[in-house]
Amino acid sequence: xxxxxxxxxxxxxxxxxxxxxxxxxxxxxxxxxxxxxxxxxxxxxxxxxxxxxxxxxxxxxxxxxxxxxxxxxxxxxxxxxxxxxxxxxxxxxxxxxxxxxxxxxxxxxxxxxxxxxxxxxxxxxxxxxxxxxxxxxxxxxxxxxxxxxxxxxxxxxxxxxxxxxxxxxxxxxxxxxxxxxxxxxxxxxxxxxxxxxxxxxxxxxxxxxxxxxxxxxxxxxxxxxxxxxxxxxxxxxxxxxxxxxxxxxxxxxxxxxxxxxxxxxxxxxxxxxxxxxxxxxxxxxxxxx
Amino acid sequence: xxxxxxxxxxxxxxxxxxxxxxxxxxxxxxxxxxxxxxxxxxxxxxxxxxxxxxxxxxxxxxxxxxxxxxxxxxxxxxxxxxxxxxxxxxxxxxxxxxxxxxxxxxxxxxxxxxxxxxxxxxxxxxxxxxxxxxxxxxxxxxxxxxxxxxxxxxxxxxxxxxxxxxxxxxxxxxxxxxxxxxxxxxxxxxxxxxxxxxxxxxxxxxxxxxxxxxxxxxxxxxxxxxxxxxxxxxxxxxxxxxxxxxxxxxxxxxxxxxxxxxxxxxxxxxxxxxxxxxxxxxxxxxxxxxxxxxxxxxxxxxxxxxxxxxxxxxxxxxxxxxxxxxxxxxxxxxxxxxxxxxxxxxxxxxxxxxxxxxxxxxxxxxxxxxxxxxxxxxxxxxxxxxxxxxxxxxxxxxxxxxx
Numbered sequence: 133x134x135x136x137x138x139x140x141x142x143x144x145x146x147x148x149x150x151x152x153x154x155x156x157x158x159x160x161x162x163x164x165x166x167x168x169x170x171x172x173x174x175x176x177x178x179x180x181x182x183x184x185x186x187x188x189x190x191x192x193x194x195x196x197x198x199x200x201x202x203x204x205x206x207x208x209x210x211x212x213x214x215x216x217x218x219x220x221x222x223x224x225x226x227x228x229x230x231x232x233x234x235x236x237x238x239x240x241x242x243x244x245x246x247x248x249x250x251x252x253x254x255x256x257x258x259x260x261x262x263x264x265x266x267x268x269x270x271x272x273x274x275x276x277x278x279x280x281x282x283x284x285x286x287x288x289x290x291x292x293x294x295x296x297x298x299x300x301x302x303x304x305x306x307x308x309x310x311x312x313x314x315x316x317x318x319x320x321x322x323x324x325x326x327x328x329x330x331x332x333x334x335x336x337x338x339x340x341x342x343x344x345x346x347x348x349x350x351x352x353x354x355x356x357x358x359x360x361x362x363x364x365x366x367x368x369x370x371x372x373x374x375x376x377x378x379x380x381x382x383x384x385x386x387x388x389x390x391x392x393x394x395x396x397x398x399x400x401x402x403x404x405x406x407x408x409x410x411x412x413x414x415x416x417x418x419x420x421x
Numbered sequence: 422x423x424x425x426x427x428x429x430x431x432x433x434x435x436x437x438x439x440x441x442x443x444x445x446x447x448x449x450x451x452x453x454x455x456x457x458x459x460x461x462x463x464x465x466x467x468x469x470x471x472x473x474x475x476x477x478x479x480x481x482x483x484x485x486x487x488x489x490x491x492x493x494x495x496x497x498x499x500x501x502x503x504x505x506x507x508x509x510x511x512x513x514x515x516x517x518x519x520x521x522x523x524x525x526x527x528x529x530x531x532x533x534x535x536x537x538x539x540x541x542x543x544x545x546x547x548x549x550x551x552x553x554x555x556x557x558x559x560x561x562x563x564x565x566x567x568x569x570x571x572x573x574x575x576x577x578x579x580x581x582x583x584x585x586x587x588x589x590x591x592x593x594x595x596x597x598x599x600x601x602x603x604x605x606x607x608x609x610x611x612x613x614x615x616x617x618x619x620x621x622x623x624x625x626x627x628x629x630x631x632x633x634x635x636x637x638x639x640x641x642x643x644x645x646x647x648x649x650x651x652x653x654x655x656x657x658x659x660x661x662x663x664x665x666x667x668x669x670x671x672x673x674x675x676x677x678x679x680x681x682x683x684x685x686x687x688x689x690x691x692x693x694x695x696x697x698x699x700x701x702x703x704x705x706x707x708x709x710x711x712x713x714x715x716x717x718x719x720x721x722x723x724x725x726x727x728x729x730x731x732x733x734x735x736x737x738x739x740x741x742x743x744x745x746x747x748x749x750x751x752x753x754x755x756x757x758x759x760x761x762x763x764x765x766x767x768x769x770x771x772x773x774x775x776x777x778x779x780x781x782x783x784x785x786x787x788x789x790x791x792x793x794x795x796x797x798x799x800x801x802x803x804x805x806x807x808x809x810x811x812x813x814x815x816x817x818x819x820x821x822x823x824x
Contacts, residue, residue: 354736357730358729
């Protein structure tokens, strides 16, 4: 390839990449615009109050989606609360507490976990975990907030672990030497230096994990029970926004129930967008420092 | 910074190292400085803020020294302290030659090890290729079996193409069996069968995404006029109230069922002798089964919000068969030994009673097409409505309606 050809090729690549970037941006904006357009009737008329209340009984004319929002947030927060400490523990284990070969195996397993489809988690848990929960707690049917949160925490674990792992890999070469020079042992190094120094990156990982949990459909659809109510306890059946969309999207397109699906979609998109922006902002802060 | 000031006795992890204040600031980025031949100072550290006890502790470790000039700590790499040597190498691989290091450690020639690794990788790759090739060849040899054509399947013999079916989950077993027989008789025809529920059936066929959309309820007038759909009823199906097979409750009155689903009766004790909270299972908003159950048995009465919602007849069966305290409702065609249908007001929920109209909670199962069906779609509908189709419908637990 001559030099001119190379330059020409480079330009084509550049253009192709530019097109790809523009296309994906337009796709996201298009989705947002469509959702807003379909939500229009709800927000313009007085039915906004119908949709933002606590009562979902579509056949009696109540179309409130607030229980689903609470359901989504509570199940994702619980999943995060379960997964985050475990993820930090796994990273600490792989970054020095364990022998290097063992750490590599653990990280390899976590890498593999990212490739398991969520339906597999959901199906296996519906058969194994749900009866177990039912017998263990003798309250409710086992299809519950807690069951869904446990499985969701397994789902988001690799996301969090890999994000922290990548960040720590970059930091370790800088921090390990001074720590060793100061006579820190491994656990002290991780607990007193690595974790405090990467607090922002940990927050970013947590936020992205939370976003993944709130966006997942299959697990909450098959495990959370889908009762459109406010949970009194961890063992109550709840319905998440995603499961709600999956269940209601097949109804008559003219009904109010169907319109509420678009409001759910818009809220989901806004939540994930805000989470992503927050993550980016935090990450840029940690980079500047 | 001191997170656990009161738990110092818990061990080294919880005890804050006394030098922690150092890490509030940016760590000094100075390069590695070899200061003499024998002693290598790993990292020069400003130690103004380090407590003396920490320094003394560090200096007790093998190989560690204090640099006289600026007071920083360092480790002796040359004096035969294996720990320090390893540490120094890990910190800066350029200090000690990697191959030399590994050779000293294991007594193995590094070059030879790398070669062996390469050979192993090649062997794995070749074996993988051979396995792939063998699989391909094996797959090629398998030819589809030629099945004898029955008379009912004869209209399909000169047709080809694809037929997509979606919708009601009660229909699935019949549709799949028919599709299997047709595709075996004529491999040129592809028939896909998907579930989704009655609502999905209407939407997909209306939008032209599938050729046949199944519903477990009659179409509403709006649906008919909006999409121009044509319905073909092919079977009668009852909706049974069902419980776990181990549940001693075998009979309920309609009033009891209403109260149970409204949430006013919440313990099995109120309808039988066994103690246990009732776990309610219902179907999603778009389900035809739910719509029939709600209209004909609950008479549009209230349903408790706490009821678990499952998205298909199959999922209902799975849920009921796993939960001893469960009650739910499903298509009679789906009832088998894994769930127990309850006798309702003294009438057994069976297809026999549904046929004679003694059992009232029944509905028809419909296939819907957009406009008048033609070609493969028409052939399929005719096949379902034929005598052989009726046999399939009976075998799957429904009552056929023939032309």
